Amino acid sequence: MQLVLEKRAERSGTIALVSPLIAIGLTVVTMVILFAILGKNPLLALHAYFIAPLTDGYSLQEIAVKATPLVMIAIGLSLCYLANAWNIGAEGQFLIGAVAGSWIAVKTQGTDAGAWVLPAMLVLAAAAGALYALIPAICKVKFGASEILTSLMLVYVADLFLDYLVRGPWRDPNGFNFPTTAEFDPVATVPLLIEGGRLHLGSIIALLVVAAAAILLGRTIKGFEIRVVGAAPRAARFGGFNANQLIILTFAISGALAGLAGIIEVAGPVGHLQPGISPGYGFTAIIVAFLGRLNPLGILIAGLFLALTFIGGEQAQIAMKIPLDVTKVFQGILLFYVLACDSLILYRFKLSFPNRQVASGTH
Amino acid sequence: MLDSTPDGLNSGESPLLRTIGLTKRYGDFLANDSIDIDIWPGEIHALLGENGAGKSTLVKAIYGLIQPSAGEIRWQGRRILLSGPSEARGLGIGMVFQHFSLFDNLTVAENVALGLDGRESFKDMSARLEQVSEAYGLPLDPKREVWQLSVGERQRIEIVRALMQDPKFLILDEPTAVLTPKEADQLFVVLERLKAEGRAILYISHKLEEVKRLCDTATILRGGRKVETCNPRRETAASLARMMVGGEIKEVKAASGRTTTVPRLVVNDLSLAPSEPHGVRLEHISFELKGGEILGIAGVAGNGQEELFAALSGERSSKDPGTVVIEGIAAGHLSITQRRRLGAAFVPEERLGHGTAPRMKLSENALLTGHAASGMVHRGFINTAATLKTVDRATETFDVRKAKRDPEAASLSGGNLQKFIVGREILRNPAVLVVSQPTWGVDAGAAAVIRQALLDLATAGAAVLVTSQDLDELAEITDRIAVMFHGKLSAPLATREATRENLGLLMGGSSLEPKEVAHAIGA
Ligand SMILES: Nc1ncnc2c1ncn2[C@@H]1O[C@H](COP(=O)(O)OP(=O)(O)OP(=O)(O)O)[C@@H](O)[C@H]1O
Ligand SMILES: [Mg+2]
Numbered sequence: 001m002q003l004v005l006e007k008r009a010e011r012s013g014t015i016a017l018v019s020p021l022i023a024i025g026l027t028v029v030t031m032v033i034l035f036a037i038l039g040k041n042p043l044l045a046l047h048a049y050f051i052a053p054l055t056d057g058y059s060l061q062e063i064a065v066k067a068t069p070l071v072m073i074a075i076g077l078s079l080c081y082l083a084n085a086w087n088i089g090a091e092g093q094f095l096i097g098a099v100a101g102s103w104i105a106v107k108t109q110g111t112d113a114g115a116w117v118l119p120a121m122l123v124l125a126a127a128a129g130a131l132y133a134l135i136p137a138i139c140k141v142k143f144g145a146s147e148i149l150t151s152l153m154l155v156y157v158a159d160l161f162l163d164y165l166v167r168g169p170w171r172d173p174n175g176f177n178f179p180t181t182a183e184f185d186p187v188a189t190v191p192l193l194i195e196g197g198r199l200h201l202g203s204i205i206a207l208l209v210v211a212a213a214a215i216l217l218g219r220t221i222k223g224f225e226i227r228v229v230g231a232a233p234r235a236a237r238f239g240g241f242n243a244n245q246l247i248i249l250t251f252a253i254s255g256a257l258a259g260l261a262g263i264i265e266v267a268g269p270v271g272h273l274q275p276g277i278s279p280g281y282g283f284t285a286i287i288v289a290f291l292g293r294l295n296p297l298g299i300l301i302a303g304l305f306l307a308l309t310f311i312g313g314e315q316a317q318i319a320m321k322i323p324l325d326v327t328k329v330f331q332g333i334l335l336f337y338v339l340a341c342d343s344l345i346l347y348r349f350k351l352s353f354p355n356r357q358v359a360s361g362t363h
Numbered sequence: 364m365l366d367s368t369p370d371g372l373n374s375g376e377s378p379l380l381r382t383i384g385l386t387k388r389y390g391d392f393l394a395n396d397s398i399d400i401d402i403w404p405g406e407i408h409a410l411l412g413e414n415g416a417g418k419s420t421l422v423k424a425i426y427g428l429i430q431p432s433a434g435e436i437r438w439q440g441r442r443i444l445l446s447g448p449s450e451a452r453g454l455g456i457g458m459v460f461q462h463f464s465l466f467d468n469l470t471v472a473e474n475v476a477l478g479l480d481g482r483e484s485f486k487d488m489s490a491r492l493e494q495v496s497e498a499y500g501l502p503l504d505p506k507r508e509v510w511q512l513s514v515g516e517r518q519r520i521e522i523v524r525a526l527m528q529d530p531k532f533l534i535l536d537e538p539t540a541v542l543t544p545k546e547a548d549q550l551f552v553v554l555e556r557l558k559a560e561g562r563a564i565l566y567i568s569h570k571l572e573e574v575k576r577l578c579d580t581a582t583i584l585r586g587g588r589k590v591e592t593c594n595p596r597r598e599t600a601a602s603l604a605r606m607m608v609g610g611e612i613k614e615v616k617a618a619s620g621r622t623t624t625v626p627r628l629v630v631n632d633l634s635l636a637p638s639e640p641h642g643v644r645l646e647h648i649s650f651e652l653k654g655g656e657i658l659g660i661a662g663v664a665g666n667g668q669e670e671l672f673a674a675l676s677g678e679r680s681s682k683d684p685g686t687v688v689i690e691g692i693a694a695g696h697l698s699i700t701q702r703r704r705l706g707a708a709f710v711p712e713e714r715l716g717h718g719t720a721p722r723m724k725l726s727e728n729a730l731l732t733g734h735a736a737s738g739m740v741h742r743g744f745i746n747t748a749a750t751l752k753t754v755d756r757a758t759e760t761f762d763v764r765k766a767k768r769d770p771e772a773a774s775l776s777g778g779n780l781q782k783f784i785v786g787r788e789i790l791r792n793p794a795v796l797v798v799s800q801p802t803w804g805v806d807a808g809a810a811a812v813i814r815q816a817l818l819d820l821a822t823a824g825a826a827v828l829v830t831s832q833d834l835d836e837l838a839e840i841t842d843r844i845a846v847m848f849h850g851k852l853s854a855p856l857a858t859r860e861a862t863r864e865n866l867g868l869l870m871g872g873s874s875l876e877p878k879e880v881a882h883a884i885g886a
Contacts, residue, residue, distance in 0.1 A: 221740045224730060232720035237678055238711060239731040240700030 015345045020291050020302070022344075023337035030333050040320055048319050049312030049330075059315075061198040063307045065269055068206045069094070069261035069278075071303035073285035075213045076254030078294040082217075084230040085247040089136060089151030090258040091282025092158035093129040097259020098266040099162050100128030102273040105188035106170050106181055117187040121263050129259015130252040132158070137251035141244040147251075155282070163275050170273065180274035190268035202264035207300075209257060214296040226250060258282060279310065280328070287335040290342075306331065377440045379404045379532055379563050380425065380456075384434035387420050389774070392766035394420040396587040397434065402532065407554060407564045409574045409595055412584035413607050413806040414778025415764040418567050421584070422534045425565075426458045427451040449480050457530030459521045461537040461777070461804065465509050467641060472505035475524045488527075496523045499553050510641035514664045515546035522553070533557065534565045537777075539573060540804050543663055543832065543870075551577055569778075569806050571600040583607055608808050624654035627826035628675075628707075628795045629688040633695075635674050635681060643667035643850045645674060650845060650855060652826040654794070657817065658855060659837035660830040662847035662870055668799065668830050669712065671847065675797050675828070676709040677702045690794055703735040706794030710784055710801065712830075714777065718784045721773035725765075728772050729753040729787055737791060757786030761812060778805040785813050789820055796820060799830040814840050834866060848872045 015022075031049075032042040053059040073090045080087040101121035108117050136150035163179070172182040193199040217223035228236040229243050236243060261281065270277050288306050292298030313327030378401040387395040395417045402408050410418050423429045425436060427445030435442050438454055445451050448458070465474050472489045479488065489505045496503040501519045509517060518538065525533060535554075539547040554564055554577065568574055574581060574595050581595040583606045591606050598606075605611065629652070635645040645667055652658050662668060673679040675687060677699035684693035689705045699709070709732075711717045719728040729750045733739045739749045754769055761782040765775055772780060785801060801817065802810035818840055821827050830847075831837050837844050843855035846869035853869050 219745055220743050221730075221734055221745055222743065224727065224734075224745060228720050228723070228727075228731065231722055232716055234713075234717045235720040235728075235731060238676070238699065238709070238717055240677075240698055240703070240735065 015341075016293075019341040019345060020293065020298075020338060023291070023334060023341045024305075026337045026341075027330065027334045030337075031330055034326070034329070035322070038322065038326075040322055045316055045320060045322060048316040048322075049309065052315050052319075053308055053311040058198070059311055061194075062311050063304060064203050065198050065200065066307035066310050067300075067303040068200075068202045069265050069281045070285050070288050070306055071206045071300055072209050072261040072264075073254075073258045073282055074288035074292065074299045074303060075209050075296060076250075076257035077285055077289040078292070078296070078299060079213070079216075079226055080250040080254045081289060082230045082294050083226045083243075083246045083250045084233070085137070085140075085250050086148045087133065087136070087151050087251055087254050088148050088286065089133070089153075089155050089282070090254065090285055091278060091280065092151070092155035093133050093255040093258035094262035094265075094278055094282045095155075095158040095162050096132040097125035097129035097262035098273060098277060099158075099165060099262075100259065101125035101263030102170070102181060102184075102266055105184045105267065106273075108188065109182060109185055113185075113187060115187060117185070118190065118267065121188060121267060122260060125259045125263030126256040127259070129262065130256040132259070133251040133255025134248065137248050141247055147247075159275075162273070162277075166274055172272075178274075181272045183272050184267055188267055189271065190264055198269070200264075200268045202261075202268050205260070205264065210296045210300050213299075217296065222249075258285075284331055287331055287338070290335065290338050306334075378402055378437075379439060381437045382421075382425070382434060383437065385421065385424060385431050385436065386433040387417075387424055387429065388432040389766050393587045394766075395424065395431070398584070398587075398589050400582050400589065400592075402563045402565060403580075404531070404563050405558055405561045406579045407558050407566055407577055409578035409581040410565055410567045410584065411569075411571075411574065411581055411603060411607055413764075414782070414804075414809050415776040416584040416607070416806075417587040418584060419536060419776065420587075422458065422536060422565060422567065425451070426456060426534060452480060452528055452530075455529070455531035456534070457525035457528055457532070458534040459518070459525055459536070459538060461540060463517050463521055465517055465520060467510040468508060470506050470508050471503050471512075471520055474509060474520055475505075475527065478524045479527065491527060492523060495527050499523070499526060499556060500549075501553060513546075514541050515543065515549075518542065518546075518550075522550075526557075530562065532563045532565070534567075536567045537569070537804055538566075539568060539570060541664065541832070544834075547573070569804065569810075571595075571603050571807065574603070575600065585609055604807050607806065621655050621822050623656050624824060625691075626651050626688075627654045627690055628652040628797075628828065630675070631686055631688065633674060633681070633686040635670065635679065637670060638673075638679060643670050645670050646850045648852045650852065652795075652828055654824045654826050655821055656843070657821050657827040657829060657841045659841035659844040659858070660828065660847050660852070661832070661834060661837055661844055661866055662830075664832060666847045667850040668847055670850070671852075672709070672711060672797065672799055672830065676707075676711075700735045703732065708732070708788040708791055708793035708796050710788055710796070710798035712799035712803065714780050714784060715773060719772040719780065722771055724769045724771055725754045725775075725783060726750040726769050728783075729757075732787060733791065753787060753790060754783075756790055757783050760790065761786040761816070762809070778809055781805050782809055782813065785816065789816050792823075793820070793825055795826045795828075797828045800833075801829060801831065802833070802836060810836075834863060846870055 035042040035045040053063060073094065077087055077090055101124055104117060104121045104124060132154065135154060136147045139145040139150050140147040166179045166181060170181045172180055175182065190200045190202055193201065217227065225241040226246055228239060229241055229246050233243060266273050266277055284306055288299055288302045292302035309327055309330055313324055316322040317324050380402040382398055382400050384397045384399065385395055386393065386397050398421060412418050424431045427448045427450055437443065443454065472492055475492055476485055476488055492505050501523055503519055503523060538550060542550065557564060566578055578595050581593055581603065582589060583591045585607060595603060630648055630650050633645055633648040637644055643666060648671065650658065660668065674681065677697055680697060681695045684696045686695035688694060689702055689707050692705055694702050694705060715721045720731065726747065730739050730745060733753060739746050751769060757763060763779050763783045763786065765779060775783065781804065788796060801813050805813060814836065817827050817829065829837065829841060838858060841858050844858050844861050844866065845855040846853040846866060848870060849872060856865065
C-alpha cells in the first residue's frame, strides 16, 4: 500500500478558496503540539497569540502598523510571482530604501530644510529599492542568472551596508556609541494619524497601494500581461507580450514598494536608522503574498493576520516567556502548509495498492 | 464495493462495458445527458457527434478522469465507481488521448515506464515493450528519444503503452486527426487485429468515411444526448452527418470570379536557425501571396511548419527586415503586435496554451490578440465590454457552443475552441491570415463553416496561408499548394494540377523529376 499524489481531473474551485483557511488550521494544530512540547499551556498560548492582541486599542493600532510594510511589500511580490519572476530579496530592497531615504534625513539634520524633506525621502527610497531590485532582474534577463539566488544574496549585502553606515559615517555623535543615527527631525518623520497614537500615514499609503494593485491587475492591459505571462507563457508570446520586459517591470515595482516600506518604517515607528529595523518583513511578506493568494484584497487580510502573529508573539513572550523565535517558526510552518494545501487544488491524496491487479469499486 | 448481481461472467453474453443513464453536469449545463451505451467484446464502436456533443466527456468518465454526476457504469455486469484512471487501467480499460503526454528528451522506454503503474524492473519492461510492439507490427526502438520521432511514431508509443497493460477495452480519442493517410492505414490494421483478439475498441473520429470502413457499431451524440446507435456500414457519410447535426450540412462554395490583387504577404529567402534544440532549420523559403488568394502548405508535421509559423507571425523575428513583407512593408524584424497592426492575423496549431491561455476566460483570450488594434484598450485600460462583444460575435458567427457566456477557454470542447479562435481572428478583418491546421479535430459541419469563412475572407481580398496535413481540405479551398520538407518549401503547384501522387512525393522529400514520378507511381 502506498500514498500517492494523483492529479485531479478537474481543478477544485472550493479548495482554491478554503486552502488558506485549511493551512491556518493545520498551522494552529502544529503550534499546539509545539507549545505542549515546550511545556506551555497551549490554550493560554493560543489566547496570547491570537486573541489578546485584538482586545485593546493599542495592540490593534500596532497590528495596523506592522501590517503596513508587510502589505506594501507583499503587493509588489505578488506582481512578480504572478509573472513567474521570483523576487526573494524584498528584505534587501526594504533596507536599501531605508538607507537611501535616511540619507536625506541625515544630511538635512539640524538645518532649516522645509516640508520637502519627507516627500523627497519617500521618492528616493522608492527609486533606490527599484534600482536595487533591477540588479537581479537584469542579471536574469541578460545572463540567465537565477533571480532567486541573486536577489536573496543581495539581502545580505544591503544588511551589511546599513550596518557599516550606522557604525561609521552616520553614527550619532551623541549616541553613546550605539550604532544608530540621530533621531530624525520632525520634517523627516512620517506624521501620525492620531496624536499620541501609533497609527501613521504609511497605513493610508498601504491602502492606496492595495487599491492601485487591484486596478492594475483587474482593469489594465499591463496587469493582464503580467497575469498571462505567468499563467501561459507561450500564449503570452503569441499575444505579443515580452516576458523579459515584464520581469524588469515587476521587479522594479516590487523593489520600489519594498524601498518605500523601508523608509516609512524608519521615518515612522522607528524614528532613526539602526540595524534590526526589520524583523524580517521582506521574508514574511512572501508568506503574506501566498496566503493572500496573490490577490490584492487577500494580501490585505493576510498582512493583518501575520501582523497579528508578530504582536501575539511579543505578548506571548511577555506573558508566558515563549521565545520570540517561535513567531518565525509559526510563519515558516504557515508558508509550508499554504504551499502544500495549494497543491491539493490540482492534486489529491490517494491510497494505491500496486500489487493488486484489480482495484474496482473502491471509493 | 457496490456490486449488483453479475449477469454472467461469460463476456460473450453481456456487454463488456455498459453505461446506464450516465450524466455529467457542469453547473446547470448537461455535457452528458443520461447516456446508455453498450460495448461488446470484439467490436469497434464509433462514437460520433458534433464538437461539444459530449464525446470526450463520456470517455473521460469511463476512464475515471471525471466523476459522473448521475448514472452508472457497469464493467462485465458489475457496477463500478472509478476514483481515477489507475483504477480503470487496473480493470483493463486503456485510453489513447488525442494530445500526447510524452517527454521529448526521454527515450521511448522511459516514457512508457513513466506511464505504467506496475513495479516491473526497467529491463523487463523494455523487453516487454519490444515484444508487444513487434507482435502488433508497431515497430519502436525503445532507446530512441521522442523528439526524433514523427507524430505517427509518437502515437505508436501511446498505443503500445496502452497495449502493455493488456486492456480488454481500448478508447481512442480522435487518433487519426494528426496522422497522414498512410499512418492511418497502418493504425487500422492494428485495430482490426485487436478486434480479432476479442478486445473492444471505442473510437472517436470526425472522419466518417474512415468510420464506415472500420467500425461495426456507431453511437451518435447530439447536444449531450444519445440520438442513435446504428451500423455505420449501412449508412452513408451524409446520413451519419445528418444524425449528428440534426439537419443538412452546408456545402463549401468558392465564390466564382475571385480576383487576385496586390501581393500582401511576401517571403524572401527566409532562413532561420532553430530556437529549440530539436527544432528544424528553415532554409531559403520564398513565396508570394496576393490578395484574394489561398496558398496551402502541405507536409508531414514536424518538417518546419511550426518554425515557419513563428517566423511569419513574429513570435521569432529575424535580423533582416526584407525576409517577411506584409502589405508592402518589410516586417521581418517586427514583433507580432506590430505585424498585427499591419493587418496580419494568426491562428496557431496548438489551441490550448498557444492560441489561448487555458485558465483564462474567452473575453480575456479575445484581448490576447485583440489588444493590438481593436479598440479593446483605451489608455492602458481594458474595455471589458469590447472584449465581451468579440466573444459574442465569434459565438454567433461561428456557432461556438459553450456552457455560459464567458467560460474559461479550457472548458470548451476542442472543436468549439477552434471555432472561437478562428472567429476571433477573422472578425478583425485581416489583410493577411496565416492559419495552421484550421479544422484539426473540428466536426464536419463546423469544418465547413471554417473553410467557408476562409474562402469568404479571400474573396473579400485578404491573402490566406493555410498549413494543413489534410490534403482534401487543401484541395477544397486553396488555389496553390506548396509542400514543406526538412525546412524547405517546394515551389507551389496549382491546386487543379496537383495530384495526390505528386504531393505525396514532395512530402516524402523527393523532387518532381519526371523519372522519379514514374518510379513512385509504379511503386
Ligand atoms: N470542465 C468543464 N466545465 C464546463 N463545461 C465543460 C467542461 N468540460 C466540458 N464542458 C462542456 O461540455 C461540452 C462537451 O464537451 P466535450 O469535450 O465532451 O465535447 P466533444 O464531443 O469531445 O467535442 P470535440 O469534438 O470538439 O472534441 C462542451 O460544450 C463543453 O463546453
Ligand atoms: Mg473531444
